[in-house]
Amino acid sequence: DIVMTQSPLSLPVTPGEPASISCRSSQSLLHSTGYNFLNWYLQKPGQSPQLLIYLGSNRASGVPDRFRGSGSGTDFTLKISRVEAEDVGVYYCMQAQQTPPTFGPGTKVDIK
Amino acid sequence: EVQVLESGGGLVQPGGSLRLSCAASGFTFSSYDMSWVRLAPGKGLEWVSGISGSGATTYYADSVKGRFTISRDNSKNTLYLQMSSLRAEDTAVYYCAKGRYNWKEPDYWGQGTLVTVSS
Numbered sequence: 139d140i141v142m143t144q145s146p147l148s149l150p151v152t153p154g155e156p157a158s159i160s161c162r163s164s165q166s167l168l169h170s171t172g173y174n175f176l177n178w179y180l181q182k183p184g185q186s187p188q189l190l191i192y193l194g195s196n197r198a199s200g201v202p203d204r205f206r207g208s209g210s211g212t213d214f215t216l217k218i219s220r221v222e223a224e225d226v227g228v229y230y231c232m233q234a235q236q237t238p239p240t241f242g243p244g245t246k247v248d249i250k
Numbered sequence: 251e252v253q254v255l256e257s258g259g260g261l262v263q264p265g266g267s268l269r270l271s272c273a274a275s276g277f278t279f280s281s282y283d284m285s286w287v288r289l290a291p292g293k294g295l296e297w298v299s300g301i302s303g304s305g306a307t308t309y310y311a312d313s314v315k316g317r318f319t320i321s322r323d324n325s326k327n328t329l330y331l332q333m334s335s336l337r338a339e340d341t342a343v344y345y346c347a348k349g350r351y352n353w354k355e356p357d358y359w360g361q362g363t364l365v366t367v368s369s
Contacts, residue, residue, distance in 0.1 A: 175354075175355075177355060179295075181289075181295075185361075186345055186359040186360060186361050186362055187287075187295065187345070187356075187359050188359070189350070189356065189357045189358075192350060192355060192357070198357065230294065230295055232295070234352075234354035234355045237309060237354065238297050238309070238311050238312075239297045239354045239355075240297070241294055241295040241296070241297070242294070243294050244294045244295075
């Protein structure tokens with residue numbers, strides 16, 4: 139199975155400031171089509187996970203443009219340009235390149 | 251609006267069985283793969299099972315293979331997860347999720363249903 143790691147695991151943030159989460163995979167997520175099968179999800183407190191980014195860098199419907207996904211191969215990053223209070227929760231990266239799909243351990247983002 | 255709504259969770263003894271259901275609306279159910287993902291207490295998300303839009307192809311995590319069965323009734327827009335030989339480590343919130351492109355890429359998730367395996 140592909141192992142996903144994230145850093146940091148805990149991220150205190152200040153509203154209005156940028157934030158960044160790193161995700162690494164044990165194998166390349168770059169498909170022959172040229173797409174990276176890497177998604178980002180946010181699980182807000184008391185809610186179900188929501189898709190933020192798919193194929194490494196594509197924002198899902200309704201996701202604010204302050205969220206940006208980047209990277210290729212085995213190294214990926216989720217950046218929030220200016221954190222808002224509503225962005226708190228646990229962020230997960232997930233690979234969909236191989237079966238079974240696997241998730242990172244999660245990065246808990248909260249307000250300082 | 252896409253909606254998926256799980257039901258059927260509850261308390262069950264080790265070795266027991268439970269069937270989860272997921273009612274879908276707001277999209278052409280038969281055209282999309284679906285999956286189940288769980289979140290155990292104090293742990294991260296774990297993919298459990300996936301199924302193609304037609305129901306012809308199914309996939310399971312090794313941790314549930316041989317014990318869980320995923321199925322769907324496209325005439326009822328409903329996804330199922332039959333769970334048997336349940337263990338304490340199956341205790342989790344189970345989420346039903348619609349596949350974005352295929353079952354490996356969940357996009358819309360339900361609110362989850364809690365399964366507790368305990369004597």
